[in-house]
Amino acid sequence: MLQGTGSSVGKSLLVAGLARALTRRGLRVRPFKPQNMSNNAAVTADGGEIGRAQALQARAAGVEPSVHMNPVLLKPQSEVGAQVVVQGRVHATARAREYQAMKPSLLPFVLDSFERLRGEADVVLVEGAGSASEINLRAGDIANMGFARATGTPVVVVGDIDRGGVIAALVGTHAVLPPEDAALVCGFIVNRMRGDLSLFAEGMAQIAARTGWAPLGLVPHFGGARRLPAEDAMDLADHLPRRRGNGGTDGACRIAVPVLPRIANFDDLDPLAAEPEVDLLMLRPGMALPGNVDLVILAGSKATIADLAALRAEGWDTDILAHHRRGGRVLGLCGGYQMLGRRIADPEGVEGPAAEVPGLGLLAVETVLRGDKRLARVAGETLADAAPFTGYEIHIGRSSGADTARPLLRFADGRVDGAVSADGRVAGTYVHGFFDGDAQRRAWLARLGAAAAPDGHGAAVEAALDGLATHLEQYLKVDELLRMLR
Known part of the structure; x- marks a missing residue:
């Protein structure tokens, strides 16, 4: 021992x-x-x-x-x-x-x-x-x-x-x-x-x-x-610092991630951090979202409503909305997906005091935190480009609304997951490990004008x-x- x-x-x-x-x-x-x-x-x-x-x-x-x-x-x-x-x-x-x-x-x-x-x-x-x-x-x-x-x-x-x-x-x-x-x-x-x-x-x-x-x-x-994946959010300072690919040249794609107090499953970001053409910026409290990022990722959270309040307290909600107005893309993973919707309700106090709060409103989706926790390994493809993915679900709550009619993913069993905005620039999913698959990561980076490294993430681990x-x-x-x- x-x-x-x-x-x-x-x-x-x-x-x-x-x-x-x-x-x-x-x-x-x-x-x-x-x-x-x-x-x-x-x-x-x-x-x-x-x-x-x-x-x-x-x-x-x-x-x-x-x-x-x-x-x-x-x-x-x-x-x-x-x-x-x-x-x-x-x-x-x-x-x-x-x-x-x-x-x-x-x-x-x-x-x-x-x-x-x-x-x-x-x-x-x-x-x-x-x-x-x-x-x-x-x-x-x-x-x-x-x-x-x-x-x-x-x-x-x-x-x-x-x-x-x-x-x-x-x-x-x-x-x-x-x-x-x-x-x-x-x-x-x-x-x-x-x-x-x-x-x-x-x-x-x-x-x-x-x-x-x-x-x-x-x-x-x-x-x-x-x-290798870090275990604790306290390790983020050393594990996922700002990474610059190509010395910040025009070939690098810039991704920003607000680090919220109860961030969860942040190893979702590891494959992106390892990419030489990705400039990954972990936003600490007191930092503003730069105006030149290509993608904002809202990561998972163990307490979505509390973390959404923290995001607003930092002024990052204003930054993210401005980023979207400038034509930027936003992706929400699990709790981050819930934050992108119009409303989050926790009527039974599953993650904290019972509450109902407005979301960021970038997706026409509403979430209710209720029911059993869903724990499952999943695989499938993105509907837009048939790029395969593997990952896992680990969440409480169900999301519904008009934008779920444009799901992001289709699972191998035929179920669908996530939502995409009408303009195609905002998306969310409950799937973690989304970027581990080389094909999926390659497709996302291509949309952002970057090329993925030839060596796969799994091989590097x-x-x-x-x-x-x-x-x-x-x-x-x-x-x-x-x-x-x-």
Whole structure:
């Protein structure tokens, strides 16, 4: 089990890289994260949802994602509350304190999923959540030492040298752990080193001396991680910065994406960010929408009405309407699609307080947030040009109205999805992963006057996973990690 000195120390990528490395050695590997908090989710083949990171780790291991790889998924809907998904299905909505009381009742689900995976694998790579040193949350813990103690799983603690203070973080973690928990820790990893590795040799020795933990590797920063999906919206600053293709020349197409507080499934943007002829601008609070963008994308949201209010508070609604008046294009994905309509109603308070608000009015569509969450993998083609796509649906709510008579997509089973405005410049869809397919992405970029790269997105992700595995084989003591398994 890899636990961290804090959030975002690189545990997810380390598990993915190790999964690929051990799979290449001929081992049957399964990733597992008892509890995850993320609005970046993936849909499994059996119609459940798990954290996007575990789907990537499954891909690294060469297996289909399963709901048992992430039995508890927390999807924040507000500053204090989250949707609780258990073994792929919505279980409850809880505020932080309510969830703390709920955790002991979720441990049987976690252990059931873990045993299922252990029964089909040679190696289960477990990823902790947050920090191993959160002793204030230790009672009832299912994400870190609580899980490790319940299963007797050996623990390796990961620290991030790039954020500074890694010696204090690792030694401090050792200092606050109860003796029974500390007994499970058998080593440590220092991640994201930049520059001369020899400069931290004494640091590794000091950590080992003060903790008694085995030094299992000083891992340099891996630049190829940009080609792999990020798990957390906090990672967006590093993962999807402004990318300029062709140095901003006339050949580059410019796409802007407002980053809203509850943005979800933002890995939809990864394939576009990787394109050399795409200039992708992630709009942060306080930034205005430039007047020269070709396309505005409104991404998914875990709380559509709240994020629409945030968009208006930034003045981005005015910018988007002006962009459209100038002849610009707008695309809405899932929650972004709902925002483009004339009205959004949440009569039962599914995503927050019950409310009904006007949308941006760029599509003749109205949305009611009601009914069961739809979770499904889908495939089909765009009606305008028969370009194929694959993706998944993960949403609550149904949209209807005049513009749905011009659907954007047709699924393989004959159903249609989305809407297109009468002028053809505004469109929306509930499908995520829309740009992953090379043919679909190529068609959209052609409309914007840009050419897609010849190498496909999927091939680039596979190459990045292979590169990460090779990187970890070089800098981690993988054989020693294997000897620690039990």
